Amino acid sequence: MRKLSRNRRGITPVLSSLLMTVIAVAGMSIAVTATYVITDELHDNMGERLIVEDVWFTSAGQVSLYLRNVGKVSIKVAAVYLNRTDQSFTSLELEQDKHGWLTVTYGWSADSAYEIKVVTRRGTNVVDYYMSPS
Amino acid sequence: MLWTITCRRLKRDRRGISNIIVIALSLVIILAIVSNIVLWNYEMNQVDWEKMRENVIITNVERVTGSQFTFENDGGLTVHLVSLWIINSTDHQNYDISVFVNSAETKNYLREDISLPTGNYTVKVVTERGNTAVYSGS
Numbered sequence: 678m679r680k681l682s683r684n685r686r687g688i689t690p691v692l693s694s695l696l697m698t699v700i701a702v703a704g705m706s707i708a709v710t711a712t713y714v715i716t717d718e719l720h721d722n723m724g725e726r727l728i729v730e731d732v733w734f735t736s737a738g739q740v741s742l743y744l745r746n747v748g749k750v751s752i753k754v755a756a757v758y759l760n761r762t763d764q765s766f767t768s769l770e771l772e773q774d775k776h777g778w779l780t781v782t783y784g785w786s787a788d789s790a791y792e793i794k795v796v797t798r799r800g801t802n803v804v805d806y807y808m809s810p811s
Numbered sequence: 812m813l814w815t816i817t818c819r820r821l822k823r824d825r826r827g828i829s830n831i832i833v834i835a836l837s838l839v840i841i842l843a844i845v846s847n848i849v850l851w852n853y854e855m856n857q858v859d860w861e862k863m864r865e866n867v868i869i870t871n872v873e874r875v876t877g878s879q880f881t882f883e884n885d886g887g888l889t890v891h892l893v894s895l896w897i898i899n900s901t902d903h904q905n906y907d908i909s910v911f912v913n914s915a916e917t918k919n920y921l922r923e924d925i926s927l928p929t930g931n932y933t934v935k936v937v938t939e940r941g942n943t944a945v946y947s948g949s
Contacts, residue, residue: 709840
């Protein structure tokens with residue numbers, strides 16, 4: 678036992694091997710995590726699908742949009758543009774296969790065409806033209 | 812004899828092994844990323860392709876005890892209708908439905924709880940894949 682505690686030869690290679698193993702494991706963990714994050718983001722971006730089922734120009738100076746999530750991931754609406762102008766709207770988050778109303782406050786005019794664009798948090802957008810009632 | 816010597820030399824000479832391990836691990840990571848993206852892209856293309864092949868029409872809407880809707884599937888795939896809209900100048904009414912119409916099939920769908928509005932109206936159905944069919948009546 679005394680001989681072992683006095684004899685310190687060979688400890689440096691053991692320590693260096695141990696340190697290298699720790700560095701290698703840490704490096705691989707970072708690489709695997711980065712892979713997972715990058716793949717997951719791309720996965721979600723490609724899986725987004727959204728449709729505007731109905732547009733209702735209500736009399737109270739509002740435009741209501743009925744949205745349906747037909748994609749493979751949940752979506753959150755980040756912006757709504759009416760005639761290329763950013764509008765304030767009620768927050769809407771839809772899980773897969775879910776649907777719901779999104780209300781935009783906008784003083785619309787009768788018998789006019791409006792370009793309505795809905796943009797999600799991941800950047801998917803749906804744009805179309807709708808006529809307001811006369 | 813020569814083969815045995817080469818094998819022995821390879822066993823003793825370990826220089827360059829770490830490089831090979833690094834390349835192998837990098838290849839595994841790259842392969843994992845690429846295969847995952849390619850497979851997911853293939854699946855989403857399939858979804859878009861199926862959506863393009865859908866073609867459903869509302870051929871008739873009748874006032875009976877309630878309302879009867881006739882759907883015709885002109886596409887090559889079975890469609891699943893999930894939403895029905897009755898729209899007029901004052902109201903946009905939405906009903907959740909679940910109707911399957913096979914390819915080349917015409918199906919009547921009776922709803923006793925839906926009464927059609929007086930005057931001009933529009934009936935709209937939405938499929939699970941995101942296509943719509945519209946019918947205008949009065």
